[in-house]
Amino acid sequence: xxxxxxxxxxxxxxxxxxxxxxxxxxxxxxxxxxxxxxxxxxxxxxxxxxxxxxxxxxxxxxxxxxxxxxxxxxxxxxxxxxxxxxxxxxxxxxxxxxxxxxxxxxxxxxxxxx
Ligand SMILES: [Zn+2]
Numbered sequence: 001x002x003x004x005x006x007x008x009x010x011x012x013x014x015x016x017x018x019x020x021x022x023x024x025x026x027x028x029x030x031x032x033x034x035x036x037x038x039x040x041x042x043x044x045x046x047x048x049x050x051x052x053x054x055x056x057x058x059x060x061x062x063x064x065x066x067x068x069x070x071x072x073x074x075x076x077x078x079x080x081x082x083x084x085x086x087x088x089x090x091x092x093x094x095x096x097x098x099x100x101x102x103x104x105x106x107x108x109x110x111x112x113x114x
Contacts (some may be wrong), residue, residue, distance in 0.1 A: 003075055008049050009099040012074070013069045021061050024054055067100040074102075 074080040081090050085107035094101050103111060 003080060006080060006099050007075055009074050010068050017061050017065045024058055068101060072102040
């Protein structure tokens with residue numbers, strides 16, 4: 001993959017994630033407001049559950065953001081498109097689908113099943 005194409009894809013991906021994180025942070029506050037309006041007590045469990053749900057999504061987005069930042073750092077370092085584990089070139093198709101990929105499919109599979 002051309003590096004400028006990857007940079008563009010990663011930069012827009014980064015902006016999208018940052019935007020989602022902002023929306024979620026705003027949404028969490030709205031959730032608290034509506035729980036307050038409904039009254040304390042029976043809704044506490046629901047509010048807590050929703051907060052935990054939001055936290056899970058925020059963690060995921062934050063992890064994605066870290067991956068995108070790491071990929072941008074690899075572009076800057078000249079190591080983009082090379083698997084961080086085995087050093088093999090990551091297939092073009094995989095980079096097009098997932099520009100933030102740090103590993104080839106084989107190493108990613110090992111990573112996930114560890
Ligand atoms: Zn690999």
